[in-house]
Amino acid sequence: MPSSIIVIAASLCFGTAVLWAAAADLVTMKIRNELVLFLLASYVVLAPFSGLGWAHIGWSAAIAVGILIAMFVLFGLGWIGGGDAKLAAVIALWLGADHALVYVLYTALFGGILTIAILQFRLTPLPAQCLTVPWIMRLHAPETGVPYGVAIASAALFIFPATHWMKALT
Numbered sequence: 001m002p003s004s005i006i007v008i009a010a011s012l013c014f015g016t017a018v019l020w021a022a023a024a025d026l027v028t029m030k031i032r033n034e035l036v037l038f039l040l041a042s043y044v045v046l047a048p049f050s051g052l053g054w055a056h057i058g059w060s061a062a063i064a065v066g067i068l069i070a071m072f073v074l075f076g077l078g079w080i081g082g083g084d085a086k087l088a089a090v091i092a093l094w095l096g097a098d099h100a101l102v103y104v105l106y107t108a109l110f111g112g113i114l115t116i117a118i119l120q121f122r123l124t125p126l127p128a129q130c131l132t133v134p135w136i137m138r139l140h141a142p143e144t145g146v147p148y149g150v151a152i153a154s155a156a157l158f159i160f161p162a163t164h165w166m167k168a169l170t
Contacts, residue, residue: 006049010165013042014094018153021087025149027135031083039090052164056096063100064093084148091156099159106158111151118146 017039021031047057071085088107095103122142130136138144160166 003049006046007165010042010046010050011160013046014039014160014165015157017042018091018156021083022147022150022153025083025147025153026139029081029138029145029147031081031087031149033083033086036083036086036090039087039094043090043093050165052096056164059097060093060095063097064089067092067100067104080148081145084152087149088152091152094165095156095159095163099163103155103159106155107152110154110158111146111148114148114151114154115146 017035021035024035025031048054052060068085068089071080071088072082074080075082075085092100092103118139122140126136126140130140139147
């Protein structure tokens with residue numbers, strides 16, 4: 001059984017970083033490399049002490065690399081940003097191989113909902129007080145993409161309670 005301190009620290013690192021990534025993507029349309037590296041470094045430090053076996057860590061890493069490759073194909077097609085690709089992969093690492101498929105499915109579902117919501121938002125005239133807020137104006141502009149990091153983070157936080165990290169607390 002892993003130490004509760006390790007699991008709590010991991011949960012705080014993961015939750016905070018994922019929420020930060022979603023907020024940053026929403027406001028700036030960028031997910032910083034430092035945030036992705038923080039998630040990666042936190043996993044590397046905490047996973048071996050969390051009760052995960054080396055085989056589980058290895059499979060999770062292999063799945064994360066596969067997701068990174070698939071996401072960079074989408075990046076190459078111009079469908080997502082590079083930060084989204086890296087964030088999705090490192091989150092898959094944290095969630096583990098056993099949750100990867102459901103994570104991808106929920107990311108697609110939440111991404112579709114987010115895209116529809118943003119398209120609807122762009123059809124609605126903005127109130128005068130929003131016309132001076134740069135990030136709202138950028139999000140409202142039809143030529144701007146969708147901050148897909150919000151969907152990636154939403155799927156991650158939706159699935160995280162079912163992972164080894166949270167189950168270790170019960």
